[in-house]
Amino acid sequence: MPRQSSDSAPLFPPNFLFGTASSSYQCEGAYLSEGKGLNNWDVFTHKPGNIMDGSTGDVAADHYNRYLEDIDLMDSIGVNSYRFSLSWARILPKGRFGDINWAGINHYNKLIDALLLKGIQPFVTLTHLDFPQELEARYGSWLSPESQEDFAYYADICFKFFGDRVKHWVTFNEPNFQVNLGYRLGTYPPSHCSRPFGNCTYGDSEKEPFIAAHNMILSHAAAVNIYRTKYKEKQRGSIGIVMHAFWFEPISNSRADKLAAERAQSFSLNWFLDAVIFGRYPPEMKNILGSRLPEFSSIEQERLKNGLDFIGINHYTSYFVQDCISSVCEPGTGTTKTEGFWRQSSEKNGVHIGEPTDLEWLNVYPQGMEKIVTYVKERYHNMPMFITENGYGILNKPNLLNEEIINDIKRVEYMTDYLDALIMAIRKGADVRGYFVWSFLDSFEWTYGYTASFGLHHVDNDTLKRTPKLSAIWYKKFIAEHGRTKYRITDHVSGHLVAC
Numbered sequence: 001m002p003r004q005s006s007d008s009a010p011l012f013p014p015n016f017l018f019g020t021a022s023s024s025y026q027c028e029g030a031y032l033s034e035g036k037g038l039n040n041w042d043v044f045t046h047k048p049g050n051i052m053d054g055s056t057g058d059v060a061a062d063h064y065n066r067y068l069e070d071i072d073l074m075d076s077i078g079v080n081s082y083r084f085s086l087s088w089a090r091i092l093p094k095g096r097f098g099d100i101n102w103a104g105i106n107h108y109n110k111l112i113d114a115l116l117l118k119g120i121q122p123f124v125t126l127t128h129l130d131f132p133q134e135l136e137a138r139y140g141s142w143l144s145p146e147s148q149e150d151f152a153y154y155a156d157i158c159f160k161f162f163g164d165r166v167k168h169w170v171t172f173n174e175p176n177f178q179v180n181l182g183y184r185l186g187t188y189p190p191s192h193c194s195r196p197f198g199n200c201t202y203g204d205s206e207k208e209p210f211i212a213a214h215n216m217i218l219s220h221a222a223a224v225n226i227y228r229t230k231y232k233e234k235q236r237g238s239i240g241i242v243m244h245a246f247w248f249e250p251i252s253n254s255r256a257d258k259l260a261a262e263r264a265q266s267f268s269l270n271w272f273l274d275a276v277i278f279g280r281y282p283p284e285m286k287n288i289l290g291s292r293l294p295e296f297s298s299i300e301q302e303r304l305k306n307g308l309d310f311i312g313i314n315h316y317t318s319y320f321v322q323d324c325i326s327s328v329c330e331p332g333t334g335t336t337k338t339e340g341f342w343r344q345s346s347e348k349n350g351v352h353i354g355e356p357t358d359l360e361w362l363n364v365y366p367q368g369m370e371k372i373v374t375y376v377k378e379r380y381h382n383m384p385m386f387i388t389e390n391g392y393g394i395l396n397k398p399n400l401l402n403e404e405i406i407n408d409i410k411r412v413e414y415m416t417d418y419l420d421a422l423i424m425a426i427r428k429g430a431d432v433r434g435y436f437v438w439s440f441l442d443s444f445e446w447t448y449g450y451t452a453s454f455g456l457h458h459v460d461n462d463t464l465k466r467t468p469k470l471s472a473i474w475y476k477k478f479i480a481e482h483g484r485t486k487y488r489i490t491d492h493v494s495g496h497l498v499a500c
Helices: 040-045 063-077 102-117 133-139 146-162 175-183 208-235 255-266 270-278 283-292 298-304 367-379 402-406 409-427 470-482
Strands: 017-021 081-085 121-127 168-173 238-244 247-250 310-314 318-323 342-345 385-389 432-438 457-459 466-468
Touching: 017 121, 017 385, 017 470, 040 133, 063 102, 063 466, 063 470, 081 168, 081 432, 102 121, 102 146, 121 146, 133 146, 146 168, 146 208, 168 175, 168 208, 168 310, 168 385, 175 208, 175 238, 175 270, 208 238, 208 270, 208 298, 238 270, 238 385, 247 255, 247 367, 255 270, 255 283, 255 318, 255 342, 270 283, 270 298, 270 367, 310 367, 318 367, 367 385, 367 409, 402 457, 409 432, 409 470
Parallel strands: 017 081, 017 432, 081 121, 121 168, 168 238, 238 310, 247 318, 310 385, 385 432
Antiparallel strands: 318 342, 457 466
8 A cells, every 4th residue: 555755745635536436327227217218328238249248237236226325335435426427318318309307317316415415525427428319319429410419408407406516527438439439440339330440230430430529529518618607606516528548658769659659649538638628639630630530610619628627537558559650560459540550559579568457458557547647737737637437357257256256456456556656646746636446336347248347346246235345445444544534515415306
């Protein structure tokens, strides 16, 4: 466990948020309960072959019905914040084309109030990859500018009913991954792609990701504008966006490979952050893509500038990057023109960038945490940051003993090392204000289904019993040593149930 420095200076700033994280589809369950509509993941998971173990999020960890038990577990760890997402289809089953589902509003009001009564601050994401299927059926969701109107309408409702108690809002979770997996590779809904990226029924992998991203960016701007003009003065909260952020290490010290690593960040992280902070796409993208990249109008550019109050970073692992402009690369992630002409690899001369794990994409490289935080700090003028996800996953092998699941020493080592690296970035001046472990519970891990788990708590798939793992006990001790304050605004908690 990291220790205090010799002069006893605290390792974390005052009011630092120590939390856990989840998302609605991955943990809530309650499929179509109490007026909830179909979302894109409901439809996707019910089609055979899309999920590794053939499972769905119909029940998941049943967090919808067991949230009070789960909040007690959070309280026992000592977290002062909980990052969760709202189910758009639970609040607006048909988007702006139908009525508000008051049962959904009631549920989230009860969840928020229960958190606050335990001194746990809600850190709320509007959409974590899921949205009403109605919007996909009506106009193709993020491929249409109509999505901007729908998202703004939804955001306004959430700010109105929950914003008096929510002080941190996130518009999108990992839109950079969502457009890549949904519209380039086709492995996530709406399963759009074209060759050579995949073999989907619909899609154009070299065009649609940029259209979808453009509409998401403008949807984010619309939500931020609504919050700042209608709610911020009274509610006194903040609003940001959460990005998945790999660290990309040049595979050599050559100038070409260093530029390739920068292109990798530009075609992934900076793609969205440059747009919502500077009002433009990264120069590296414009230089390569040309007219393929949509344009922002002058009005949109002004609205986008400084279009957030904080940056959320989901960081798990790092990769080597090789230049593919001045040298020939084998096919792989990043090598095409529309990806930016760089090649991603976990290995250099047969040696992994960090300790491999059960998951093919996850290598343990703690240095990447300090490096990506420092990179974001320097590029975006030290805007406030939160580490909104960081965690260690395992594959749930059939012969894995319960004792091995609970005694998750590898997860403890991972968290220890990554938090040490985060502390180094903070000591060097990075304005980091919170850290959220992914995830609070073992839950539905997207296309892995229940074959992979990241939780601090084991969830028995048959009984749904929660059992704290060694990592939960470790995190409790860490927070007790380094955390200082619980979040108390309980005077705001009273009678938020909405009558139909």
